[in-house]
Amino acid sequence: MHAGKLIIFSAPSGSGKTTLVRHILKTFPNDIAFSISATSRPKRGIEVNGKDYHYLSIEDFKQKVENNEFLEWEEVYAGTHYGTLKTEVEQIWAQGKAVIFDIDVEGGLNLKSQFKDKSLAVFVMPPSIKILEERLHSRSTDNKESIARRIAKAEKELKTAELFDVFILNEVLEEACIKAEEIVGDFLKIR
Numbered sequence: 001m002h003a004g005k006l007i008i009f010s011a012p013s014g015s016g017k018t019t020l021v022r023h024i025l026k027t028f029p030n031d032i033a034f035s036i037s038a039t040s041r042p043k044r045g046i047e048v049n050g051k052d053y054h055y056l057s058i059e060d061f062k063q064k065v066e067n068n069e070f071l072e073w074e075e076v077y078a079g080t081h082y083g084t085l086k087t088e089v090e091q092i093w094a095q096g097k098a099v100i101f102d103i104d105v106e107g108g109l110n111l112k113s114q115f116k117d118k119s120l121a122v123f124v125m126p127p128s129i130k131i132l133e134e135r136l137h138s139r140s141t142d143n144k145e146s147i148a149r150r151i152a153k154a155e156k157e158l159k160t161a162e163l164f165d166v167f168i169l170n171e172v173l174e175e176a177c178i179k180a181e182e183i184v185g186d187f188l189k190i191r
Contacts, residue, residue: 109121
């Protein structure tokens with residue numbers, strides 16, 4: 001039983017945290033479940049409500065903040081909010097599983113400060129800012145202004161890596177996946 005435990009993967013956009021989290025979920029399907037964040041941003045491409053995010057209007061999001069329904073939340077960019085609903089985490093713990101998060105750096109640090117030794121905070125490090133920028137361009141989900149904003153944010157976020165329990169350099173994906181498996185397996189004592 002892993003109820004009460006949190007695994008937090010944080011990184012600048014484009015570092016590969018989502019790919020690593022998906023790998024961990026496939027590796028430990030009986031032990032870990034994904035925490036779907038809530039957001040006030042519109043859906044992108046083929047995203048699905050309740051699978052990729054819980055999409056809320058800005059008004060609904062702010063109402064949930066007032067009702068203290070979030071473990072953590074923030075306005076990441078002007079008018080764009082992200083947060084972790086308490087009910088999402090409680091439902092996963094009720095299944096006896098640990099919760100895994102794919103979350104931005106500030107949100108990850110917020111969760112780590114609340115849950116301390118019940119959490120494992122992993123910082124996914126890109127090989128370089130230049131490679132990060134190339135990855136964001138290749139995703140084709142953001143315009144040039146958005147990419148520039150994400151890169152500026154990434155430069156600040158990289159300075160927080162030492163506040164996390166461990167970091168994974170995501171230069172060679174296969175190696176990063178193996179490292180992620182080892183770290184998570186050790187934390188949950190299932191290796």
